[in-house]
Amino acid sequence: MAEVIGLLGGRYSEADKVVEVCAAEPCNSLSTGLQCEMDPVSQTQASETLAARGYSVIGWYHSHPAFDPNPSIRDIDTQAKYQSYFSRGGAMFIGMIVSPYNRNNPLPYSQITCLVISDEISSDGSYRLPYKFEIQQMSEEPQWELIFEKTRWIIEKYRFCHSSVPMDKIFHRDSDLTCLQKLLECMRKTLGKVTNCFIAEEFLTQIENLFLSMYKSEKKNNAEENRNECSSE
Numbered sequence: 001m002a003e004v005i006g007l008l009g010g011r012y013s014e015a016d017k018v019v020e021v022c023a024a025e026p027c028n029s030l031s032t033g034l035q036c037e038m039d040p041v042s043q044t045q046a047s048e049t050l051a052a053r054g055y056s057v058i059g060w061y062h063s064h065p066a067f068d069p070n071p072s073i074r075d076i077d078t079q080a081k082y083q084s085y086f087s088r089g090g091a092m093f094i095g096m097i098v099s100p101y102n103r104n105n106p107l108p109y110s111q112i113t114c115l116v117i118s119d120e121i122s123s124d125g126s127y128r129l130p131y132k133f134e135i136q137q138m139s140e141e142p143q144w145e146l147i148f149e150k151t152r153w154i155i156e157k158y159r160f161c162h163s164s165v166p167m168d169k170i171f172h173r174d175s176d177l178t179c180l181q182k183l184l185e186c187m188r189k190t191l192g193k194v195t196n197c198f199i200a201e202e203f204l205t206q207i208e209n210l211f212l213s214m215y216k217s218e219k220k221n222n223a224e225e226n227r228n229e230c231s232s233e
Contacts, residue, residue, distance in 0.1 A: 005029045005038050005062040007046045009055030012092040019058055019092050020138065025049050026154060037078065057086055059094035059114075065165070069099040069113040076127050080117045092116075095130075100183075101165065106174040108185040141195050144203055151207060155214045167211055180211055 009023040025046040028039035038046075038060070047057050060082055062075075071079065079095040086093040099111040113132060120129040158164045167180040177185065184204050191200040 003029060003063050003065060006060065007038075007043065007050060007057050008059035008061055008094070008096060009050030009053065010058045011056060012058055014090070019094055021059065021094075021096075022138075022140075023050060023053060023055055024061060026150075056091065058092055059096055061096040061098060064097055064099045064102070066101050066103050067099065068102060068104060069097040069111045071095070071097060071113070071115060071130050073127055076117060076130050079115065079130070080128055083117055100186075101171055101179065103172070106172050108171070108175065108177055108182040109189055110186050137190065137193055139194055142191070148203075148206060148210070152210060152214075155211065159214055167215060180208065184208055 004026060006024055006026040008021050009025060010020045011022070012019050027046050028042040030037045030039050050057055060079075064070075075095070075097065082095070083093045093116070095115050095117075097113045097115075099105070099113075102111055105111055112135060114135055115130045115132050117128045118131050121127070122129055165179050167183075168178050171177055171179045171182040175182070184207065187207070188200060188204060191203065
């Protein structure tokens with residue numbers, strides 16, 4: 001599974017010491033298999049998109065698709081670099097690691113770690129110490145149309161990627177849920193805290209149908225290509 005990466009937009013209250021993450025803007029990845037970094041061009045575009053929506057860039061995110069959301073040494077170094085650049089003038093800049101299909105987590109809920117890097121040095125002197133902090137979900141109702149269109153964009157961009165998640169695959173050996181069903185269940189838990197169940201279920205049905213229609217289209221295209229190849233032999 002490939003890692004994904006992007007910028008977080010929102011607000012920071014110095015008085016309350018609270019970071020509000022209001023938007024996530026995906027970027028192209030320069031993943032090499034050993035590291036995952038943002039493509040500079042898409043990073044600039046993501047920053048401009050967040051600014052146009054009235055948000056400051058207050059963090060970045062990336063995924064650990066199938067393992068624990070604990071920061072690696074490289075993650076710590078990357079966070080320190082981004083934190084130094086984006087925190088000029090006293091602004092807050094956080095790192096977020098999302099683990100959607102952790103092999104050690106049988107529950108259908110993604111795991112999230114948020115961190116900042118301190119000035120303290122590890123005992124062996126090799127890296128600065130990361131600090132984890134608690135996450136509380138905001139009670140604002142989502143921007144439904146924006147989320148739906150962003151979901152469509154992500155599916156269209158990555159559905160043909162060889163390292164994308166097969167959504168009809170069972171997500172965990174101890175579960176009978178597919179990856180798509182797991183995604184919907186995770187969203188259901190999140191949305192249940194900000195809106196009534198009827199609105200949430202209607203939206204989840206739209207998301208499910210979007211995935212199913214896009215992947216059916218992909219299978220149809222693949223079948224047509226196979227038929228064309230056979231007829232030309």
